[in-house]
Amino acid sequence: MKRRTRKSTYFPCKLDNLKQDVTKQFFNGSPDVAAKTVNTQHDKLLIIYMDYLVLEKEVQTNIISKAQGAKQLDYDTLKSSIPVTDIIELKTLNEIGSAMLEGYVILYTEKSQTCLAIPAPRIDQRKPEKAETESLIFGPRISFSESIDTNMNFIHKRLDTPTLAVEKFIVGDTIPSEVRLVYLSDIANDEAIQEMRSRLNSLKIDDAMESSALTQFIEDNSYSIFPQFLVTELPDRFCYSLKEGRVGLLVDKSPSGIIAPVSFFSFFQTTEDVYTRWNMGAFIRLMRIIAMILSITLTPTYVAALTYHYEIIPDALLVSLGHSRTRVPFPPLLEALILEFLIELIREAGARLPTKVGQTMGIVGGIVIGQAVVQAGFTSNILIIIVALSALASFTTPSYLMGSAIRIIRFPLMLFAGFWGFIGLIFSFAFIAIHLVKQRSLNFPYFVPIYPFQPRDFNNSFIRLPFLWSTKRAYSNRPKQIRRFPKPKR
Template sequence: MKRKAKKTSKSSYFPCTLEQLEKDLKDGFFNSTPDFSKKTIEQNGQRIGVFFIHYMVEKDQIYKFVLDKIQSENIQWDTKLLDNEIPINNAKFRTECEEIGKDILRGSVCIYVEGDSDCITYGFPNILERTPSKAETESLVFGPKIAFTESLRSNMNIIHWRMDNSSLTSEKFIIGNEIPTEVRLVYLKDLANEENVNEMRKRLKNLETDDVLESSVLTQYIEDNSYSIFPQMYVTELPDRLCYELKEGKLSVLVDKSPSAVIAPINFFSFFESTEDLYTRWNMGSFIRLMRLVAMFLSVTLTPLYVAALTFHYEIVPTALLVSLGHSRSRVPFPPLLEALILEFLIELIREAGARLPTKVGQTMGIVGGIVIGQAIVQAGFTSNILIIIVALSALASFTVPSYLMGSAIRILRFPLIIMAGLWGFLGIFFSFSFLIIHVLKQKSLKRPYFAPIYPFRPKDLDNSIVRIPFLKSNYRAYSNMAKKTKRFNEPPNTKKKDIEE
C-alpha cells in the first residue's frame, strides 16, 4: 500500500514562479553546480517544473514514473494529485526552499506546479554500490569470505540474509551538521541488554559533529575513553563476525559509505578472537587463541628485555650467549637503547611502506626490503645480528592479532617500554607493565568492564574469551554481555554409554 506524503507545519515559501524557485535554489545550494537541471512542462495552461541534479538521480526512472505520467495525462495537476497518481512511496511535501535543496542534494527530484502552496519531492538516488568481495584486513582460511561494502543498504541486506530472525532490530540516526550521514544501530531485541541499547542510543543522539567519515571515526566519538591507546569497540568488515556477536547479545553500529561495522560492548580478549576459531575444532581454536595472547606478550617484552639486559643486567645472560652477544655488538657504536629504537623504527617504516604500496609491489618491498636492509645494516655495524632476530620475532608476533587496531596499539607500546628499559632496566619494565595493567583495568566499553572475565573474575566466561570448549558444552552466553537470555540452548539429556553387545 502506497504511503502518503507528510505535510509540514512550517510557514510556506510558496506560491512562487518557477523562475523564482530556480533562482533561490541556485543561490542557496547550486551556485557552483553546473549539473543542476530544470525541465519545464507546459500543458492545459499549467507550468510544471522538475528540478534535479542529473548525475545524482536515476534519469530513466524519472522519465518512466514522473515525466511520462505527467505528460500522458490531460488533467489539471497539483501536489495532492501527483502523490495519488505517481506510485512511489517516498514522496514528501515540502514548503521550504531549504528542505527542497537538501532533498535534491540527496538524490531526489522536485516537482512544483506553479501557483501551488507546496511542492513534492521523490527520491531517485543514483547509488554507487561495490559488489561484495573478499575481506582484506581480516582474512580467513575457513569460513565465509564475503565482506561489507560502502553501501549501507547492501550491508543491511547481507545481515538480513545471514540472520533470518524476527528479533533483528534496526534503528536509524542521521549524524552530521554539515554532511548528514545515515547511521544504523542493529541488535537482537530478544537478547540485547536494554541498558546497553539505551546507552548507545544516547551517545548517537547526543553526538554533535560536522560529519562522520567512517565507522572507525565514529568509535572515537562515542567510545568511553578516547585518550586510551587501546580500542574499546571492535571494528570489523566481516558479516559473520558481526552476526556472531549479535547472537551473543551485543550491539552493532553501521555507517553509510563505510565498509566496516562497530561492535560493542567488547572486552580486551575479544580483539584476539577470530571467527575462524569457531570453524576449527575446539582444541585447535583454544591453542590458537592462547598462542595469540603469548605472541602479544612476547611482542611487547622481547626488545625491552634485550635493552634492559645489555644496559643494566649482564649477570642474567648465560655465559655462552654473553660471548656471542659481545662479539655481535663489538662493532656497534650505539648503546642498546638507541640501537633498538633505530631498528624498531626501521621495521615500522618498512611495514608502513609495504601497506601503502600496491599489493604485489608491497609484498616484494616488505620481503626484499627487510632482507636487504637488515643484512646491510648488520654489515655496516649499526646493529647486531641478535637484535635483528629479536625485532623480527616481535614484529611477527604483533601480526598474529586479528584486529588491526589492537595490533597497531601493541606495536606502538614497544617504544615507551624500550625507553623505560633503557633508562631504568627491569625496574622500568615492571613500572611500565604496572601502569598498563592499571590502565586496562580502569577501561570500560559501553560502561561494561573492559578486562572481563579476568577482572572482575568470571570463570564461566573464560570459554567465551580466552579458550574455546566444545559447542555442546558451551551453552551459556558470557555474563559480561548482560544478555537477556543467558542460555543458548537446552542441555541434551545425559545418555548412558552402551556396550556394543547391548
C-alpha cells in the first residue's frame, strides 16, 4: 500500500498528536479529515477517516458501536467484534494516510503499538450503459465503467475459465492507479506477457490518468501518428481479443480497456463482423479498408490532377471541371485545404456540442456552408462532392484513434500533391508504407499479414471466412494454442 514518501510516525503516541500529524502532514490540513474520540469501557478510542471516501452509516453501525461494546481494545478482540473482513494493522503515518485514501477507517488507542484499519469504502458507480463510441447493430452493446472491479466482473462473466490470469500493478508515483494485466494463460504468448509486465514495471510517471493516456507511455513508438495499441470500451471485444491470444490492460477509473499486440488492420475490425454471416462480414471488412484508401487519396488526387496532370482527366469531365472552377480565385491546393479545414471545424464542433444539437449542427452546417462557399466562388461543386465522400469514408473506421490518424494524414498528402503532383503522392505513399512496415506493437509486427507476409492470416485481417474454415487463430499473435477447435468432418 506504499504511496508516498513522508516522515513516519511511530507508536505509541497521544491521540491528539496522531490526529494533528495525519491532518497536517499527510492531508495538508484538509477539512475532509473526520476525527472522533469515543469513550469506551476501558480507554479512549480515536477514529479517523476521510469523510467523502467512507460510508458514514457503516462507521456508526459496524465500527463505533461494536468497538464500544468490545471487552478490550486490542487487535484480536476488535477483529473478532467488528463484522468486517480485511482488517489490517498499521505502524507508520505513511501507511495510515495511504489506507485512508482507499476508504479505510483508522482506530487507535493510546499506548498501543499499532493502529487498526477497517475498510468501509464508499463506491459510487454508474450503471452499465450502452457503448457510445463503438456502436453495434449485432452483439452485446454494454460498455466498460470507471470501476475496475465492475470491469473485471464483466470479464469473468464472459471468460468463465480457470485459465483466466489477472495480475495487479500500481502505476503512478504521485497519484497511484491500479492496473490489471489480463490474459488467458493457456493461449497468450509468453513473450507478449513478459514484455507488458516489463513496460508496466519500468514506468516512472506521476499519474496513469486514463487508458488512452497510458498507451502513450508504453507503446513502441510514441512519435508515430498511428496507434499501436487498441483501446476499446466494449468488454465483448476485449474478451474476444484475449481468446485470440492477445493480452489486455484495465486501468482503474477508466471506462475502456487496452488490447495488445495488434496490427494495422485490427483497427478496421469489430466483433460485429463475427456475429453477422460470413459473407456480410467479409464484405464489410473489405469495404472499410477500401473506404480508408479512398479517404486519404480522393482529395490529394484531385489536387494533383488539376495542378499538374490535366491529361488524365476525361474530356467530358474536364469541361465540367473548368466550368465549375471559373469563379474560384484559389489554386486547387489552397481550395482543398480551405474546404477540408471547414469540414474538420464542423466535425469538431458537432462532437463538442450536446448530442442532439451536435447532430443538427453537423447536418445543417454542412449543407449551409457547402452551398454558401460554392455560391461565393470559394470552391467548386466537384470538390464539395470529393471532400464529402472522403469525410464519409473516414467515418467507417471503427477505431476513433485510427480514424483521427487518417483524417490528419490527408493534409500532408494534399501538400505533397500540390507541390509535386503524382510524384509527391507516390513518395508520400512509399513513406507511409515504409513507416508501417517498420512499426511494432508490443515488439510484434504491425503491418502483418502484408509484412511479414502471412497469407494464412488473411481470414483474421481482410476477409472473414465461415466458422467451419476458421479453426485456427492468427499466426501473427503467436498463441500457444493455434487451433480454436477441431476441423469438422463432413
